[in-house]
Amino acid sequence: AIVGTTTAQAQTKEFLEAFNQVKHLAGLPNSQGYKDIELVQYPAEMLRTMGVKESSNSQNILGNLKVIYQVKIPLSGENKTIGNGTYHRFYSLIHQNRKPKLYEQVMCQTTKGQEISVYEAIRKKSNQPSEFIILIRNNDKALVCDIVGYLDVKRIMNMLSPDLKNYVKEDTLSISNK
Numbered sequence: 001a002i003v004g005t006t007t008a009q010a011q012t013k014e015f016l017e018a019f020n021q022v023k024h025l026a027g028l029p030n031s032q033g034y035k036d037i038e039l040v041q042y043p044a045e046m047l048r049t050m051g052v053k054e055s056s057n058s059q060n061i062l063g064n065l066k067v068i069y070q071v072k073i074p075l076s077g078e079n080k081t082i083g084n085g086t087y088h089r090f091y092s093l094i095h096q097n098r099k100p101k102l103y104e105q106v107m108c109q110t111t112k113g114q115e116i117s118v119y120e121a122i123r124k125k126s127n128q129p130s131e132f133i134i135l136i137r138n139n140d141k142a143l144v145c146d147i148v149g150y151l152d153v154k155r156i157m158n159m160l161s162p163d164l165k166n167y168v169k170e171d172t173l174s175i176s177n178k
Contacts, residue, residue, distance in 0.1 A: 012102050012121050012131060015146050018089050019069055033082030038072040044149070065149040066129050073142040087137065090144045094119045094133060103133060106153050114138040118156065132156045 019039065026034040044065040071090065075083045094103040094117075103119035110116075114136065121131035130152070134145040147156060 012093070014093055014102060015069070015090075015131070015133065018093065019071065019146070022071060022086055022089065033079040034086075036074045036077075036079060037083070037086060038070075040070045042068040042070070064151050064155070065147070067148050069144075069146040071144040073144070074140070075137070075142055076140045083142070087142045087144070090133070091135065094135070106132070107157070116160075118153075118160075120153065134160065 019041075022034070022037060023039050025031050026037050026039060028034070044067065071086070073083045073086050074080070075087065077083075092098070094105070096105075101122060103121050106118040106120050108115070108117045115138070117135045119133045119135075121133075123130065129149050132145075132147045132151070132153075134143075134147070134156075136143040136145075147159070
């Protein structure tokens with residue numbers, strides 16, 4: 001597992017705790033079931049240093065990005081119980097009955113045996129960066145991404161796939177008295 005050090009963190013301490021717990025378990029010498037779980041942290045500075053370039057129509061995503069956490073989890077094979085438990089550790093963060101509620105669902109799509117869900121963290125202060133958890137799962141594997149930065153839903157969807165941005169609808173309801 002490659003993990004960079006940076007001052008950028010996940011906005012919710014609960015995600016960071018779950019990520020660090022899984023990272024610890026995967027790093028233990030006798031952690032047979034966790035050895036196939038891949039954990040990566042990509043600070044924006046590291047992506048820029050690696051030469052990751054943005055296209056001209058990317059709306060400066062890299063400039064507004066703080067960090068991406070990524071967890072690849074195998075869900076089949078001899079360690080499927082540990083894989084499913086690890087996935088549910090992250091899934092429990094976005095559960096609707098969780099108190100206090102940490103995330104709001106932005107999008108959910110199921111096609112051809114694959115689920116894609118996007119959740120946005122409920123921010124405490126308006127000047128904090130946004131945080132999105134993306135859960136992608138099929139029968140064999142799961143991917144959990146946590147993206148932190150000064151980004152909006154459309155930019156996140158564009159990062160995932162230009163096709164997904166068609167599923168995002170902007171709220172055009174105005175409640176002001178002006």
